[in-house]
Amino acid sequence: MSTFAVEPGARVLWCLRRRASDVRCVLYATGVPVEVHIVQDRDVVLKEVFPAESFATAWADEYCQRLQQHGWRLHPEDCSPSSAA
Numbered sequence: 001m002s003t004f005a006v007e008p009g010a011r012v013l014w015c016l017r018r019r020a021s022d023v024r025c026v027l028y029a030t031g032v033p034v035e036v037h038i039v040q041d042r043d044v045v046l047k048e049v050f051p052a053e054s055f056a057t058a059w060a061d062e063y064c065q066r067l068q069q070h071g072w073r074l075h076p077e078d079c080s081p082s083s084a085a
Contacts, residue, residue, distance in 0.1 A: 017075035025038055034053050035050075
């Protein structure tokens, strides 16, 4: 697993793993707009902006379900906001 830490005020919504790769969904909801970052290993691969946290979390849930349909599996033990290896 790669070393991963989130900034203060951010929170990890979910973690998925496929083979040796990790994907995390990080919510930045300290103000408006609300941002969701999809982070694969250490790289931000997608950023989405929403007018409210409820829209962001709904989108994140749908995105997680789509990834699971493609073979990604939940990996909650890696979801701690500042897991360091």
